[in-house]
Amino acid sequence: MYKQLLFMAVSASIACTAVADPDADSVLKAVRDRPDGKDIYSETRLFLLEPGGQARERDLIYLQKDYPGEDRLTLYFKSPSDVKGVGFQSANYDESAGKDDEQWLYFPAFRQVRRIAAGDKRGSFMGSEFAYIDLDKLRVTDYRQTVTGSENVNGRDCWVIERIPVSDDIITKTGYDKTVVWVDKERNLVLRQSYYNSAGVLFKMMDATRVEQIQGIWTVLESTMTDRLSGKKSTLQFNNVHYDVGLDDSMFQQRILQAGVHESDLPEFN
Amino acid sequence: MLDSRAVFKWVLGLMALLMQNVVWGHEFQGEVALRSVARIDGDESRLNYAGSRVQLRYEHHTRDFSIYSEGRFRWNGVFMGDDPYSQNAREAYEFSFDLREAFARLPVPGNFDLSLGWQQVVWGKADQLRILDQINPLDIREFVLLDMKDYRMPIPMVRLNGMVDKWETELLYVPTYTPMYFAEAGSEYAIPLIPDAPGLRELPSVQYDSIGQGASAGFRFSRAFQGLDIGIVGLYARDYQPVFSQSLGMDADGPYLGLREEHHRYFMAGANFEAPLGSSYILRGEVAYVPARTFMLQGIAEGNGLERHGEVTAMLALDYTYQDWVFSTQLMDRAIIDWHPGMMDEEHTPTFTVSAQGINLDGHLETRVFWATMPVTDDGSWLQIKNTYLFDDHWAASLVMDFLQGPKDGFFGQLKDRDRVGLEFSYRF
Numbered sequence: 139m140y141k142q143l144l145f146m147a148v149s150a151s152i153a154c155t156a157v158a159d160p161d162a163d164s165v166l167k168a169v170r171d172r173p174d175g176k177d178i179y180s181e182t183r184l185f186l187l188e189p190g191g192q193a194r195e196r197d198l199i200y201l202q203k204d205y206p207g208e209d210r211l212t213l214y215f216k217s218p219s220d221v222k223g224v225g226f227q228s229a230n231y232d233e234s235a236g237k238d239d240e241q242w243l244y245f246p247a248f249r250q251v252r253r254i255a256a257g258d259k260r261g262s263f264m265g266s267e268f269a270y271i272d273l274d275k276l277r278v279t280d281y282r283q284t285v286t287g288s289e290n291v292n293g294r295d296c297w298v299i300e301r302i303p304v305s306d307d308i309i310t311k312t313g314y315d316k317t318v319v320w321v322d323k324e325r326n327l328v329l330r331q332s333y334y335n336s337a338g339v340l341f342k343m344m345d346a347t348r349v350e351q352i353q354g355i356w357t358v359l360e361s362t363m364t365d366r367l368s369g370k371k372s373t374l375q376f377n378n379v380h381y382d383v384g385l386d387d388s389m390f391q392q393r394i395l396q397a398g399v400h401e402s403d404l405p406e407f408n
Numbered sequence: 409m410l411d412s413r414a415v416f417k418w419v420l421g422l423m424a425l426l427m428q429n430v431v432w433g434h435e436f437q438g439e440v441a442l443r444s445v446a447r448i449d450g451d452e453s454r455l456n457y458a459g460s461r462v463q464l465r466y467e468h469h470t471r472d473f474s475i476y477s478e479g480r481f482r483w484n485g486v487f488m489g490d491d492p493y494s495q496n497a498r499e500a501y502e503f504s505f506d507l508r509e510a511f512a513r514l515p516v517p518g519n520f521d522l523s524l525g526w527q528q529v530v531w532g533k534a535d536q537l538r539i540l541d542q543i544n545p546l547d548i549r550e551f552v553l554l555d556m557k558d559y560r561m562p563i564p565m566v567r568l569n570g571m572v573d574k575w576e577t578e579l580l581y582v583p584t585y586t587p588m589y590f591a592e593a594g595s596e597y598a599i600p601l602i603p604d605a606p607g608l609r610e611l612p613s614v615q616y617d618s619i620g621q622g623a624s625a626g627f628r629f630s631r632a633f634q635g636l637d638i639g640i641v642g643l644y645a646r647d648y649q650p651v652f653s654q655s656l657g658m659d660a661d662g663p664y665l666g667l668r669e670e671h672h673r674y675f676m677a678g679a680n681f682e683a684p685l686g687s688s689y690i691l692r693g694e695v696a697y698v699p700a701r702t703f704m705l706q707g708i709a710e711g712n713g714l715e716r717h718g719e720v721t722a723m724l725a726l727d728y729t730y731q732d733w734v735f736s737t738q739l740m741d742r743a744i745i746d747w748h749p750g751m752m753d754e755e756h757t758p759t760f761t762v763s764a765q766g767i768n769l770d771g772h773l774e775t776r777v778f779w780a781t782m783p784v785t786d787d788g789s790w791l792q793i794k795n796t797y798l799f800d801d802h803w804a805a806s807l808v809m810d811f812l813q814g815p816k817d818g819f820f821g822q823l824k825d826r827d828r829v830g831l832e833f834s835y836r837f
Binding site for chain 1: 439576689
């Protein structure tokens, strides 16, 4: 009997060692650093859905390009008319640089490109449930993270990782006292993320509802953010996604915000 | 002369067509609004605007060129029939049409763009203050109570924009002089430039119609550098603010002091910056130096009662972001170099503004509160509270309140009995 129990204990120990959870930092670094092309073009649609059924849509052009030590993003709104011509640019620096991101906003009515504070990203992105922080590249060193297990999300085997901000500054910047992310083990994609407030209440949830492989790169083509308290939802849809199209540096200079991004400025796609 | 009524009917017909999304590969958008504004001043309260506004915008973009144009048509029913305003005001403001911009942009070799036509150009980073923002004149038929974007006047110009090394570069040339538009005498916000006093005569103003007299030119270089946005500008132009040369004369009524409106040339050199301070703050600054600007003297000591002095205008501002709100303060001062008590202007004219702008009710309510004061020169203050409720992407309602305070001879105080409340319903397409 004693030998059977000892055998079972040793077997269990071996089994645990063989499938030990990976280091959460490594998993998230793999997510952060996974190949995503030298640049990206997408026609993006933002849906804002209210509990009463009222829906609003925003169409924008999404441009992103990698530069040494940073990547730059230009968003240009095409419709509806009350946001047409609004432009947003950001420079997101690699974590190793230890620099705050930089952001600029352009409102066509005021004809000024204005820098906006990047230290508080809790604000709503164009009235949606996505905050500005939700559009940022994943940052690993801003959190202490732990793998808490595995779960299946939409048929994909995922690591479940709990993340706690390392400082009050990060909580102020993000508005989140805790997040939990579900990471596709094979594709290194975040498929779900939940957000908790200071009272420990789960108040927001993000789900990647459509994932496809584009030019060999697994891409989240649709994600939905749900406010669990109000019931409001917003969906970001990425259409006509192209990687490595050779976006010109002029697409990431401030003057493009004033001139506007138009199809005629972009490479022709096959 | 443009028949405003005919234009209005044409615009209504075109809008009906455009709202059916008949695009033909071009971009149209517009706004229709019903607006009413009332003066709130006890016994003198009255409606001073009850009408509509139609704004249409057209853009067309190809790889070879882009076209931008926008026009605004306004009708004010208050000027129909008998009212307390002057005939001039009635004719000018019952129906009015103005261009907001109309220009073509073409790419030129070297990654530059050339823009030709009627344009608005904003330099600097100030809110509702003009330090470097000196390119375009202003239409102040409603004083300064509208957003500056709504009363900045487009002017014809040639503009070249591009990158030189890491600097965004802009060169512009304006061939003609367009004067500022002051409210018609006898209208709600009319401010006489010359007091109506015995012994004063307004002489015909100097005209600047030729290119040699009216042209202006400028440059701007800007870039983001080490976490800082910086800009450097230079402008050679004719002053939009008038000065009045003084001369003594005699007519049948006796001796008089003649005042002639003039707009003198000046050169401005300036710079601006924007820098993040900590996590939620942005610091903004602007400075403009004019080596020689024309100022008026109190009385004719020598010559024509005008004198040239250097001038420095500087502004420092701090913006604080908290979630969906931005709180800003700005402190600006205009200082005259080698000032003396014989000048009509004060040596220093500081202006302080505070504003809060944010979004509430899940993005449906936009609120802005703006307060400006000029306490040192006793010019009074202006408080504006504006709320815009967005029913959806098309329909909106705005409520705006303006309160002006101060001594009657102060900049804001001169219209202290013109406090107002306005309501507007609009549809955007």
